[in-house]
Amino acid sequence: MSSDVMAIQSADAAGRSWTEVLHEWVTTVDHKRLGILYILYALIFLVIGGIEAAVIRIQLMRPNNDFVSPQVFNRMFTMHGTTMIFFVTMPVLFGFANYLVPLMIGARDMAFPRLNAFSFWLTALGGFLLYFSFVGGSGLYGAGNAPDVGWWAYAPLASRAFSPGHSSDYWTIALLVSGFGSIGTAINIIATVLCMRCPGMKLSRMPLLAWLNLVMSGMVLIAITPLSAAQIMLLVDRYLGGHFFDTQAGGSAPLWMHFFWIFGHPEVYILVIPAFAFLSEIIPVFSRKPIFGYPVMVAATVAIGLVSTSVWAHHMFSIGMNSYANGFFAITTMAVGIPTGIKIFNWIGTMWGGKIEFKVPMLFCIGFLFQFLIAGLTGIMQAAAPFDWQLTLSYFVVAHFHYVIVGGILFALFGAFYYWYPKMTGRMLSESLGRLHFWLFLIGFHLTFDLMHIPGMLGMPRRIYTYEPRPAWGILNLLVTIGAFIQGIAVLVFVWNLIFSYFKGQKAGNDPWDAWTLEWSVSSPPPAYNFASIPVVASRRPLWDLKHPEDPDSRYE
Amino acid sequence: MSAITTSLAGTPVAWKLPYRGRVGMACLIVAESSIFTIFVVAYLFYLGKSLSGPTPREVLETPIFYTICLLSSSLTIHFAGKLLERGKRIAFLSLWLLTIVLGGLFMYGTGHEWHRLIYEHGLTISTNLFGTTYYSIVGLHAFHVTVGLVMLCTVLIFGLASRVSVDQSRRIDVLSMYWHFVDAVWVVVFTVVYIVGR
Numbered sequence: 001m002s003s004d005v006m007a008i009q010s011a012d013a014a015g016r017s018w019t020e021v022l023h024e025w026v027t028t029v030d031h032k033r034l035g036i037l038y039i040l041y042a043l044i045f046l047v048i049g050g051i052e053a054a055v056i057r058i059q060l061m062r063p064n065n066d067f068v069s070p071q072v073f074n075r076m077f078t079m080h081g082t083t084m085i086f087f088v089t090m091p092v093l094f095g096f097a098n099y100l101v102p103l104m105i106g107a108r109d110m111a112f113p114r115l116n117a118f119s120f121w122l123t124a125l126g127g128f129l130l131y132f133s134f135v136g137g138s139g140l141y142g143a144g145n146a147p148d149v150g151w152w153a154y155a156p157l158a159s160r161a162f163s164p165g166h167s168s169d170y171w172t173i174a175l176l177v178s179g180f181g182s183i184g185t186a187i188n189i190i191a192t193v194l195c196m197r198c199p200g201m202k203l204s205r206m207p208l209l210a211w212l213n214l215v216m217s218g219m220v221l222i223a224i225t226p227l228s229a230a231q232i233m234l235l236v237d238r239y240l241g242g243h244f245f246d247t248q249a250g251g252s253a254p255l256w257m258h259f260f261w262i263f264g265h266p267e268v269y270i271l272v273i274p275a276f277a278f279l280s281e282i283i284p285v286f287s288r289k290p291i292f293g294y295p296v297m298v299a300a301t302v303a304i305g306l307v308s309t310s311v312w313a314h315h316m317f318s319i320g321m322n323s324y325a326n327g328f329f330a331i332t333t334m335a336v337g338i339p340t341g342i343k344i345f346n347w348i349g350t351m352w353g354g355k356i357e358f359k360v361p362m363l364f365c366i367g368f369l370f371q372f373l374i375a376g377l378t379g380i381m382q383a384a385a386p387f388d389w390q391l392t393l394s395y396f397v398v399a400h401f402h403y404v405i406v407g408g409i410l411f412a413l414f415g416a417f418y419y420w421y422p423k424m425t426g427r428m429l430s431e432s433l434g435r436l437h438f439w440l441f442l443i444g445f446h447l448t449f450d451l452m453h454i455p456g457m458l459g460m461p462r463r464i465y466t467y468e469p470r471p472a473w474g475i476l477n478l479l480v481t482i483g484a485f486i487q488g489i490a491v492l493v494f495v496w497n498l499i500f501s502y503f504k505g506q507k508a509g510n511d512p513w514d515a516w517t518l519e520w521s522v523s524s525p526p527p528a529y530n531f532a533s534i535p536v537v538a539s540r541r542p543l544w545d546l547k548h549p550e551d552p553d554s555r556y557e
Numbered sequence: 558m559s560a561i562t563t564s565l566a567g568t569p570v571a572w573k574l575p576y577r578g579r580v581g582m583a584c585l586i587v588a589e590s591s592i593f594t595i596f597v598v599a600y601l602f603y604l605g606k607s608l609s610g611p612t613p614r615e616v617l618e619t620p621i622f623y624t625i626c627l628l629s630s631s632l633t634i635h636f637a638g639k640l641l642e643r644g645k646r647i648a649f650l651s652l653w654l655l656t657i658v659l660g661g662l663f664m665y666g667t668g669h670e671w672h673r674l675i676y677e678h679g680l681t682i683s684t685n686l687f688g689t690t691y692y693s694i695v696g697l698h699a700f701h702v703t704v705g706l707v708m709l710c711t712v713l714i715f716g717l718a719s720r721v722s723v724d725q726s727r728r729i730d731v732l733s734m735y736w737h738f739v740d741a742v743w744v745v746v747f748t749v750v751y752i753v754g755r
Contacts, residue, residue, distance in 0.1 A: 111577040187584040195577040221588040229595035236693055241683030244599060244693075250606045250686050259595060 029113035038095025049083035057481040063469040073465035074148035081151030087127040093274040097213045103519035106198025111191035119184035126178025133170035147171035155245030155256040176231045186220035200537040212277035223266035230259035261312035269308040275412035286362035287354030293346040300339035317388045326385040333383035360434035364415030371407030396456025426524040427505030433497040441490035447483030516541035578731040600690045607685035616678045623666030630659035631740045634733045
């Protein structure tokens with residue numbers, strides 16, 4: 001430990017060569033540096049995935065467009081989906097968890113620092129493998145290509161016969177490798193939360209962010225692994241001539257669907273629970289009130305975690321399951337709405353009667369509340385199997401899950417960036433650029449994804465590379481594309497803000513938001529060892545106790 | 558602001574948390590169980606769905622001796638750990654070696670069975686659904702046994718170099734958690750493949 005500290009302190013001295021800096025970052029086992037690596041890595045893939053989305057939207061801008069070929073279009077939506085889920089959202093959330101969890105629970109690092117570095121580099125290797133398919137995917141079979149089987153890779157489309165070359169192999173191995181990275185990080189987060197808390201930090205006093213990441217990590221353990229198992233089976237089929245998903249030899253295509261969605265649906269909650277965690281930290285601080293209903297928030301999160309593992313087949317209503325299965329999965333899906341609703345009420349309860357400060361992090365959180373509610377409502381609509389039969393595989397579904405992931409998770413993430421950037425860099429993000437980013441993104445988001453529901457209801461299927469001119473289809477798709485570009489501009493404003501503020505931003509100090517959790521008690525950015533001496537806490541808001549010794553929270557617990 | 562840090566650091570209260578190694582291994586076991594569950598589901602789902610032979614009933618023979626070997630290795634590793642806690646290094650090393658021998662015997666048994674299936678019955682992973690699911694699930698388990706044996710041998714080498722003492726007892730404990738898990742998985746695989754599956 002002490003040699004690490006020495007190394008990092010000497011790293012801060014001026015006049016190092018860039019190779020030394022690079023060496024320090026590549027070999028680091030510091031949770032803060034790894035967190036930042038995760039986040040930067042995810043931001044790079046966010047831009048790549050965004051460019052793929054732009055290609056998709058330009059192609060669909062008008063009827064009978066021929067901006068890209070159907071083959072390229074297939075690769076674009078496959079790569080867009082895979083990239084955004086596995087190489088943007090997962091790593092950025094792990095990055096924040098890595099950075100924040102030890103600081104919030106008063107620990108000096110994660111439980112297994114080297115496993116932490118190993119997990120990051122596995123994830124990084126996964127992303128590299130996925131994109132290497134653009135040059136290496138063809139194998140011996142002709143032109144270079146990337147995976148083009150959709151991010152579900154349904155059988156038998158992903159089998160040797162229908163997906164020659166190595167594009168699907170790169171997809172499989174990329175997800176397998178990054179999946180092992182995710183499992184490593186999840187193990188690390190759980191061990192950190194359970195074994196590394198500072199004295200006095202009982203589970204019932206832990207910041208909600210740590211609690212929610214604990215639940216999320218538990219879900220990673222039981223939800224990512226079925227995907228890994230299914231990927232191993234797919235590799236057995238493709239390389240060893242196995243028959244798991246080979247319908248010609250008695251194999252079952254729906255079995256792949258089940259295995260994929262046993263992973264796929266909990267995955268949505270793995271992504272959204274950390275977003276809930278950001279809201280649960282940001283909303284109280286900007287409402288100047290403690291979180292409303294702390295134990296209920298924890299219980300609701302655990303309930304979401306449990307129920308969401310038994311809803312997966314609502315992605316498969318249209319394959320012809322029997323009515324008992326349809327009924328079961330419809331009911332469980334609707335049941336998830338209950339704990340989620342409890343959470344929304346608790347956030348509103350926190351804001352209710354508070355002195356709300358409309359700073360940029362809070363703006364994004366309020367945007368989240370409205371948009372996540374709508375996303376949840378369209379989700380409940382599709383939980384009804386007969387309704388789903390009408391709209392599944394249409395742009396309505398695409399609009400629904402983008403509402404969750406962009407309108408919900410990405411908004412919460414932007415809020416988290418504005419809230420914790422000062423801690424990570426020591427400088428504030430520009431408030432005016434932040435407002436510009438928020439409003440541009442909000443307008444672009446609603447233009448794109450509100451309107452996208454309509455072509456879906458008019459019958460526009462997802463994953464088509466073009467369409468015939470029909471009433472309203474052309475203009476709606478044009479507006480959707482314009483909205484996508486407004487979002488793109490907003491993201492550029494955000495990236496500019498990140499870079500500009502890093503050099504010119506206002507100095508943040510330790511505690512710019514007058515917040516209450518332990519990460520704000522140390523300098524910004526925190527020293528390598530986090531806490532000079534391990535803190536001792538007596539309530540859920542240790543910094544409140546410190547700032548208000550006359551009326552500490554610990555008196556009421 | 559550094560005043561905040563110092564004033565947060567009060568006198569330590571009585572504070573005991575679980576050992577991170579045990580928690581980490583328990584998490585890994587949960588994750589691994591989930592992987593094996595998927596393979597077990599696939600095995601059960603595809604029972605009797607092969608379009609051609611051979612079938613499990615025709616070719617599988619119950620490996621009772623090798624199963625006893627593997628399961629008793631759980632006992633030997635448990636007592637080896639206990640002996641190390643009491644500082645009896647030589648006894649620890651001999652029981653540890655016995656564990657490796659028992660695990661190695663089990664692997665020999667698996668290899669022998671595969672050799673027989675491949676060369677006498679022509680059953681490979683690509684023959685039919687039974688072959689695919691059988692070699693996958695047994696192979697996945699055998700892979701885990703192999704990983705376990707590599708770790709056990711590592712400890713043995715360190716032990717022979719007199720580097721394993723009471724201080725490493727907790728870590729040895731974590732490794733034996735893994736080994737118990739591998740044995741428990743075999744109980745499930747054995748039941749599914751050799752009892753239910755026939």
